[in-house]
Amino acid sequence: MxxxxxxxxxxxxxxxxxxxxxxxxxxxxxxxxxxxxxxxxxxxxxxxxxxxxxxxxxxxxxxxxxxxxxxxxxxxxxxxxxxxxxxxxxxxxxxxxxxxxxxxxxxxxxxxxxxxxxxxxxxxxxxxxxxxxxxxxxxxxxxxxxxxxxxxxxxxxxxxxxxxxxxxxxxxxxxxxxxxxxxxxxxxxxxxxxxxxxxxxxxxxxxxxxxxxxxPSGLISRVGFSRRVTFRVAEAVPVGLLEKLDGVDQVRADNGRVVVEGRGDLLQTVSVALVRAGVVATETRSEQATLDDAFLALTGRRPDHHEDVSR
Missing domain, CATH: 3.40.50.300 (P-loop containing nucleotide triphosphate hydrolases)
Incomplete structure (x- = not known):
């Protein structure tokens, strides 16, 4: 020891x-x-x-x-x-x-x-x-x-x-x-x-x-992104608009909800691009990667919040 x-x-x-x-x-x-x-x-x-x-x-x-x-x-x-x-x-x-x-x-x-x-x-x-x-x-x-x-x-x-x-x-x-x-x-x-x-x-x-x-920060760094921006749009975002931005790693869209994952000042980068393209975004949120995200990335599942039964 x-x-x-x-x-x-x-x-x-x-x-x-x-x-x-x-x-x-x-x-x-x-x-x-x-x-x-x-x-x-x-x-x-x-x-x-x-x-x-x-x-x-x-x-x-x-x-x-x-x-x-x-x-x-x-x-x-x-x-x-x-x-x-x-x-x-x-x-x-x-x-x-x-x-x-x-x-x-x-x-x-x-x-x-x-x-x-x-x-x-x-x-x-x-x-x-x-x-x-x-x-x-x-x-x-x-x-x-x-x-x-x-x-x-x-x-x-x-x-x-x-x-x-x-x-x-x-x-x-x-x-x-x-x-x-x-x-x-x-x-x-x-x-x-x-x-x-x-x-x-x-x-x-x-x-x-x-x-x-x-x-904890080391685990979070394994998630693959440091920031996430989510928003809703009434119309489809132009193809390739967000994927080509500096710092953007991934873009997902589903039923008007768009999720952008990446690094740096992601919110400002995405917001400027949307304004310039004339796209109106609502319900915009910016989040930093968390230990929850790391848990999901490493195990493929979200953590639960009940008593451990492994005794």
Whole structure:
């Protein structure tokens, strides 16, 4: 394991009956990196992070987290690894404060109770029992418990599921603070904006395999275009008008809707050409290529937004 790596997974394979959930996955995650895992339902995302965390045993392959084997060094790993999964099963009768104090007792040098509660915005709910918290509040509490032991590596599975926009931004700020303090974060998410905003690199999983690994901008660059302009016209656009423009890579027209893909200041280029040709365009929109587009280009499918069933 490299001295600069926090997580090394080599050739991970996991099968459930006749279904291969994880198929030869290898990852190397640097210390202090926010690393994203992206994929459709059943792609193997949650199984992969559970193998890394030692919650499941791989059929073959090896994992090291900070040089520790998740199975052989389980007790030592618990002191430096924090894991937050999609569903939390906590004692329903205990309050927020009681649960935080309970989890702090598991560690040698935990963060303070008030600090943890405040970090996830639950100060006003500190005396509320777990069963009376909303789903979003339960999610925020699970994150506080994940951070209780000052972990050097954290696994966050669907970090902001069920959170309102303000709480989501708060969690993003928390992840940014973890990075600033040198903590390594492994983030599983369906939220493309979240991945683009937070992650240094992203592994795209499809059918249990890593099909691409790059920075978010690097993945987007594989789409083949950087800009897209769409508009509607009442009459057909003159043949060849748009295809010959500098920076235009592709033009598609269907039932009066025209899509132009290319590079540079595409909106101005297309708009000037249409005006000069006397073509009236309506409903004009300019978009930049996104991680959604990259996902489609690399897998042939759009991502979905439901719970991963690859467990």
């Amino acid at each position: 490299s001295s600069s790596s926090a997580v090394e997974a080599d050739g991970l394979h996991k099968r459930y009956g006749s279904t291969v959930a994880v198929d030869d996955v290898s990852l190397s995650i640097a210390s202090g990196e926010v690393f994203g895992i992206l994929g459709r339902n059943g792609a193997g995302k949650s199984t992969t992070v559970e193998l890394i965390a030692g919650l499941r045993r791989a059929d073959r392959g090896t994992v090291r987290v900070l040089g520790l084997d998740p199975w052989q060094d389980r007790a030592r790993l618990r002191q430096v690894l924090g894991v937050q999964l999609q569903s939390s099963h906590l004692h329903s009768a205990l309050t927020v404060t009681e649960l935080v104090r309970l989890f702090r007792a598991f560690y040698r040098d935990p963060l303070g109770t008030d600090e943890l509660i405040e970090s996830v915005g639950l100060t006003d709910s500190r005396s509320v029992r777990f069963e009376r918290l909303s789903g979003g509040q339960q999610q925020r509490l699970s994150i506080a418990l994940t951070l209780a032991g000052r972990p050097r590596v954290v696994i966050l599975d669907e970090l902001t599921t069920g959170l309102d926009p303000e709480a989501r931004r708060h969690m993003w700020s928390t992840v940014a603070s973890l990075r600033d303090s040198g903590v390594t974060a492994l983030l599983v998410s369906h939220a493309m904006e979240e991945i683009e905003r937070l992650c240094d690199r992203v592994a795209l999983l499809d059918a249990g395999r890593v099909v691409a690994l790059d920075s």
